[in-house]
Amino acid sequence: MMKQSLWALCAALCFSFMAAFVKLSSGELGTLEMVFYRSLFGVITIGLYVKRNNLSLKTPYLMGNLRRSILGTISIALWFYTLGLLPFGTNMTLIYTTPLFMAVNFIILAMMKHQRAPWALALAIIVGFAGIAIVLQPSFSSDELIPALICLSVAFLDLIIYWQMKELGRLKEPSWRIVFYFTCCGTIFGLVGAYLVEGGLHMPSLNSVIAIIGMGICATLGQICTTRSYAYGNMLLSSCLGFSAIPFSAIISWLLFGESTTTLALIGMSLIICAGVAATITTKRAEARGESPLA
Incomplete structure (x- = not known):
């Protein structure tokens, strides 16, 4: 269980590199066009x-895969919609409220089952989220209330998606098959959206080709790591470790783009790291005591 949950760190690192490759493309391609290439890869x-290893894409859990894929695609669509309506820091802070929803969800489940609530993990998530807020410094005006609520809806929708992943994991559905159906939906969504909204696909430059390949590799590996983490590991720990994408991104930005980090941001990232370490230790101790997680 513990090893599976640490896939979340790999996912955070992959998605951080993916964002760097997107930035390297210098905005030559449209957002939905990038979604198409990312998913197509x-x-x-x-x-x-699948072909090389003589595996099968047929699944007895087609509806479960379709629900996860369609919900994931809707989540991406709504998120991209809000990116142009909210300041970036505010948008990302609201997206990262998913772990808070998850903590409340688990506490309610524990009370309903008359079990011990995961208070320590919930506290670690709150501390990690506080670090996110310090780094990103969200703010929005009254006319941005609707997109902010949509962003919160996306965060809640992601919670449902993670539960769907968990259910597929319990059914022993392999992570690569779950990701395959999701990327199929993303490919269709990105292609149709690119032609409806962005005037179709464009001939990429050499820099864009490199960015597309790097983005595709990181996105695919990140999705597989995320699926393995939530489907087969401790969901609360995975969500808390997902905050590590922020310090990972800061380090990558410093190495590749020479971007500096403020003292306040360093304090926030320190809180995120401490929260991840605390959540990991708490989970390990619980497993050592033989306590089975709620999910």
Whole structure:
């Protein structure tokens, strides 16, 4: 259980590098066009993996995969919609409220089952979220209330998606198959959206090709790591470790783009790291006592 949950760290690192590759493309391609290329890369690579290893894409849990894929695609669509309506820091802070929803969810479940509530993990998540807020410094005006509420809806929708992943994990559905169906939906959504909203696909430059390949590799690996983490590991620990994408991104920005970090941001990132360490130790001790997590 513990090893599976640490896949969340790998996912955070992959998605941080993915964001760096997107930035390297210098905005040459449209957002939905990037979604198309990102998803298409996953479809192709997983398809080749399946063919090489004589595996099957047929699943007895088609509806479960479709629910996860469609909800995930809707989540991405709504998130991209809000990116243009809210300051970036505010948008990302609201998106990162998913772990808070998850903590409340688990506390309610524990009370309903008359079990011990995961207060220590919930506290670690609150501390990590406080670090996120310090780093990103969210703010919005009254006319941004609707997109802010949509952003919170996306965060709550992500909670439902993680539970769907967990259910597929319990059914022993392999992570690569779950990601394959999700990337199929993303490919269709990105392609249709690119032609409806952005005037279709464009011929990428050499820099864009490099960015697309790097983004595709990181996105596919990140999705597989995320799926393994939530489907087979401790969901609360995975969500708390997901905050580590912020310090990872800061380090990558410093190394690749020479971007500096403020003292306040360093304090926030320290809180995120401390929260992740505390959540990891708490989970390990609980497993040592033989306590089974709620999920």
